[in-house]
Amino acid sequence: MAWLILLLSAICEAVWATALGESHGFSEPLPTVIFFVALAASMIGLGWAVRHIPIGTAYAVWVGVGAALTVSYAMITGAETVSVGKIIFISGIVLAVVGLKLAPEPKAPRRAEQPAEPRD
Structure with missing residues (x-):
């Protein structure tokens, strides 16, 4: 579930980034509202x-x-213009994201128990 929420959050990030550009410095009302809603949802x-x-x-x-x-x-x-270079590098980003998802998580070392301080 966490990965699904993270991906939905990333989609919201793309929405707010696009809306930010379309807002022309927050001078356009609809893209400005979309920006703030998507920003909040993303965060x-x-x-x-x-x-x-x-x-x-x-x-x-x-x-x-x-x-x-x-x-x-x-x-x-x-x-934005389309180029082979952009497509290759965007594909690299997507491949890296998939790699992060598929990479095994090492087990975290257990913390040593701290001895309790004596009470007076």
Whole structure:
């Protein structure tokens, strides 16, 4: 469930990033509202996911997926030019995200029990 929430949060990141550009410095009302709603949803989802996924992995996935979706959307809509290089590097981001998901989690070492302090 945490990975699904993280991916939905990353989609929200792509939405707020795109809406930020469309807001033209917060001068356009609808993209500005979309920006703030998607930003809140994205942060809430990321915050929840990091309770279950290590922060380094979760943040890398969140940023990677969000960036890949943002650039892909911009290329599809014609806001950005399409190039072989961009497609290769976006594919690399997606591959890295999949790798992070598939990488086995090593077992964390157990913390040594701290002796209780004597009470007076």
